[in-house]
Amino acid sequence: MHVLLVGAQPEAIQGLHRGGHDITLLYEAGEVARMNNNPEIKDCIARMCAVDSYKNVESLWSAVDHLQPMPKIDAVLTVNEYAVVPTAIVGQQIGAISLNPAVAMACRDKAVQKALWAAAGIPTAxxxxxxxxxxxxxxxxxxxxxxxxxxxxxxxxxxxxxxxxxxxxxxxxxxxxxxxxxxxxxxxxxxRITAQEWHFDGIVQSGKVTNLMVSRYVEPLLCTKRGEPARSVALPPTEHADLYREVAEFTTRSLTALSHSVGVFHFEAFGQPGNFIASELACRPAGGLIVAVAQEMIGVDLWSAATQLFTGDQPEVHEVTSDLAWGWVNLPSLPGVPNMVTQEDLTSINGVDEAWVAPQGRIMRDMSENTSTGIGYATVRALNETECRRVMDTVVATVREVHARTAASKPTEAHKAVHNADARAEQ
The missing domain is CATH 3.30.1490.20 (ATP-grasp fold, A domain)
Structure with a gap:
């Protein structure tokens, strides 16, 4: 099958390549470094073209003409949030397999999806x-x-x-x-809902949730607006069978209301078992390291599954026997101060599985920008949720200790950075 893939996500490219598909890639300029750093990925791609923006239907559509002659395009797919609707429109226009544009809009625009949920009797804000x-x-x-x-x-x-x-x-x-x-x-x-926040990630096929991971955020995601890092713990299905049954039913109803019957999903909700409130749902893999945790917790590669579900390939699932709790934590930043945290600072902590850290010396940004702003991520594993959270606390404390030492060596910059951090915490 000839697949037009929008967005240079390595795992999605490799998944299509393993399926023997002919790949044409449309990419943004910001992804050049990612491509150059992964030469094995470039070897998987038959042809590629830069586009101005994934948000621009005209740019995507014109690239199809600019790459001619090439084989007939069988599918137009993406795993990128901002490309969901434009990709669906291009796929429809050229008669290729793609997400239905109406479904793409329902999974992209939060007002549209909340109206559909309300009409279906699904609790939402x-x-x-x-x-x-x-x-x-x-x-x-x-x-x-x-x-x-x-x-x-x-x-x-x-x-x-x-x-x-x-x-x-x-x-x-x-x-x-x-x-x-x-x-x-x-x-x-x-x-504003201040209840416990959750996220549910997995696969839907023929309207049925076939793979599911249930995770609990340590704090609601808006904690990043006051400088606290986003983090969550995935709960083992073997230890939370009743919860998984309830979440599967709630998620199925929520997906059905949006007519999202095939693909992957990242679904955020508030509340507690017996009283979940739908918040937001996206028809693409989650950000951060949620996908990495899903591979360990339920054995699913959601990046690959997001395209395989449309190409007729079976999603890749490996057997998971561990009943450990897995989680991920965003590494906090101190804006205006150079990062001096190293990967070794984190992997030496008992319970940390892997860590990805920004280069030393890079000036850190303000975490209030969005939930992914920080200096990197770490995945953690532990015997249970409580221990998993303790490891995360140790990770955050370790990072902040390094930041404090760095800031102390630059008093002027440190005073400004700490003042700004204190001001955000008071908001």
Whole structure:
């Protein structure tokens, strides 16, 4: 099969190559380094073309013409969040196998999916769209009509990784956020839910969840807005059979409401067993190291499965016999200070399986930007959830200790960085 793949995700490329497929890759300029650092990946690709942006249907569609002559394209696929809808549209236009554009939109736009969930009787947060968020009077009226009262969460309806997400108390705050960035003047406002946050990851085939991993975030993801790193623990299916049955039923209902019947999913929810509230659902593999944890916990390569489900190949699943708890943790950063943490600082900690760390000397960014901002990730394994969290705490403390020593050697920069971190923590 000739597959047009949008996005240079190595695992997805290798999965298609193992299936014997002819691969044409469309990639963004920012992925050049990834390609150059993985020559074995380039060997899997028959042809490739740069595109301006995955968000641009015109750019993707024109690349198909620019690469002619080439074999007829059988499937147009992606594992990239921002390419989900454009890829589906291109696939439909050229008559290739792809995700249905309506399903892609339902899994991408949070207002569309919440409306579908509400119509299907699936619990979700109250919400409304603010089409002109700089207009305080209109915002006040729309919030009142929707029965929304502060504090509220406001965000773009189709962003990713909590980018441009804020907690607000007044329409004036919303107007200020929108005025500061002309690209987000249309915003989604929803009630803030402070319950336990979860994520459910896996595969859906013919409308049935066939592989599932249930994970619990240590803190709700908005903790990154105050400088705390995102992290979660996957719960072993053998030890939580009742929970897995309930989550499978809840996830199936939620997927059905969005007409997402084939592919992978990353589903976030709030609440507790017996009272889950649907938050957001994406029809692509999760970010961070959730995919790596899934391989250890349920034996599934979700990157490869995301394309194999459309090419007719069976998703690759290996047997898992361990009943350990697995988790991942984002490594915190201290903005404005050079990173001096090494991989060895983390792999020497008992319970850390693997770690990926930014190069020493790289200036660290502000973690409030989005949930993935930090200096890297670590996967951890332990006998149970409690011990897994303890290892994560040790990882975070170790990283912050190195940051503190680095900052102490640069007093001026350190004072500013610590002041900014303290200010975020007070918000």
């Amino acid at each position: 109250k919400f409304c769209i603010l089409p002109n968020a700089t207009d305080c009077e209109e915002t006040q009226r729309l919030l009142h009509q929707a029965g929304l009262e502060p504090p509220l969460v406001v965000k773009p309806s189709a962003a990713a990784g909590s980018t441009n997400v804020s907690i607000v108390d007044t329409p004036a705050e919303i107007a200020e956020i929108a005025a500061a960035n002309p690209h987000i003047r249309r915003l989604l406002a929803e009630e």
